[in-house]
Amino acid sequence: MHELxxxxxxxxxxxxxxxxxxxxxxxxxxxxxxxxxxxxxxALLFSYDLACNDTPLEGSQLVIEEIPAVLYCPTxxxxxxxxxxxxxxxxxxxxxxxxxxHGRELEISALELQG
Amino acid sequence: xxxxxxxxxxxxxxxxxxxxxxxxxxxxFSDAGVFVVSVVSSPGAGKTAFLESLLTELHPQKxxxxxxxxLATANDAERLARSGAPIRQITTGTICHLDAAMVERSLQGxxxxxxxxxFIENVGNLVCPSSYDLGEDLRIVVMSVTEGEDKxxxxxxxxxxxxxxxxxxxxxxxxxxxxxxxxxxxxxxxxPGMDILRLSSKTGExxxxxxxxxxxxxxxxxxxxAD
Numbered sequence: 001m002h003e004l005x006x007x008x009x010x011x012x013x014x015x016x017x018x019x020x021x022x023x024x025x026x027x028x029x030x031x032x033x034x035x036x037x038x039x040x041x042x043a044l045l046f047s048y049d050l051a052c053n054d055t056p057l058e059g060s061q062l063v064i065e066e067i068p069a070v071l072y073c074p075t076x077x078x079x080x081x082x083x084x085x086x087x088x089x090x091x092x093x094x095x096x097x098x099x100x101x102h103g104r105e106l107e108i109s110a111l112e113l114q115g
Numbered sequence: 116x117x118x119x120x121x122x123x124x125x126x127x128x129x130x131x132x133x134x135x136x137x138x139x140x141x142x143x144f145s146d147a148g149v150f151v152v153s154v155v156s157s158p159g160a161g162k163t164a165f166l167e168s169l170l171t172e173l174h175p176q177k178x179x180x181x182x183x184x185x186l187a188t189a190n191d192a193e194r195l196a197r198s199g200a201p202i203r204q205i206t207t208g209t210i211c212h213l214d215a216a217m218v219e220r221s222l223q224g225x226x227x228x229x230x231x232x233x234f235i236e237n238v239g240n241l242v243c244p245s246s247y248d249l250g251e252d253l254r255i256v257v258m259s260v261t262e263g264e265d266k267x268x269x270x271x272x273x274x275x276x277x278x279x280x281x282x283x284x285x286x287x288x289x290x291x292x293x294x295x296x297x298x299x300x301x302x303x304x305x306x307p308g309m310d311i312l313r314l315s316s317k318t319g320e321x322x323x324x325x326x327x328x329x330x331x332x333x334x335x336x337x338x339x340x341a342d
Binding site (some may be wrong): 001002005006009010012013017021024030031036037038039085086087088089090094095096097098100106107108109110111112113115 | 121122123124125126127128129130131132133210211212214242243245246268271272273275276303304305306307308
């Protein structure tokens with residue numbers, strides 16, 4: 001359970017981005033969360049609300065976009081979406097070694113301002 | 116008159132601070148010529164026993180040292196220090212993983228250029244350490260035969276972020292009817308092509324193969340660094 005650490009890092013990151021732009025009234029934070037990020041969505045949402053207490057982000061919303069894994073097989077020169085995290089084999093051959101293109105994301109993609 | 120856009124695009128990695136620090140550490144390690152190996156596993160998989168036998172084998176022919184992470188106690192550091200190699204304990208309190216800042220802090224006062232290999236034993240945990248880059252050259256995930264062949268399927272992310280899987284306590288394999296082909300299939304299902312090594316820290320079986328593997332990875336990285 002390291003979602004609280006991650007939530008604190010989100011807050012630090014947002015505060016830094018906000019200060020760089022002269023201080024923003026942030027209503028919501030859009031986050032890309034990869035299935036291989038090692039972070040649980042529910043635990044993160046829970047931790048986020050706790051971590052925001054007594055910060056300028058108190059009451060803000062965390063909007064999570066889940067990013068599924070996408071693999072690229074250099075042998076086949078093709079991308080594929082694995083059926084699960086438990087089946088990363090290339091559909092053409094189990095001896096191929098696919099690389100992870102998407103799924104590791106843990107990224108603040110956008111800030112939504114108070115209207 | 117322009118109005119403030121309601122949505123501002125940011126694109127910022129949440130663990131940016133850790134990644135920046137890890138990159139700086141990796142550069143420092145490379146400049147000092149020290150090869151850095153981190154070890155992750157569930158609690159009780161045999162990380163410390165593995166490092167104990169490894170450090171005893173390597174010290175003092177190779178200049179080795181280790182950082183060892185735990186929530187509490189310096190027990191593991193005391194065990195590893197018996198090898199004679201320099202050891203430092205990182206006590207994380209309630210934190211379930213090491214991060215790059217903890218590694219950087221615990222290196223203070225150490226002359227990295229005087230080391231050939233630095234080992235970092237992470238906190239026993241197969242979930243949280245996967246998100247944090249420590250600046251290591253090689254990440255080993257250890258699974259013991261007593262944990263079951265399906266461990267990789269239960270914790271795919273940590274196997275996916277590691278470079279090599281080490282199956283430990285192989286002297287116990289016959290007692291738990293360990294299914295080797297199934298273990299190998301499960302590791303490759305979450306990380307196709309992953310290198311798999313086997314070891315018993317108790318009997319020493321597999322240690323020569325591991326040492327050879329370690330040396331070949333180290334010389335590869337030195338070759339790349341010199342390039």
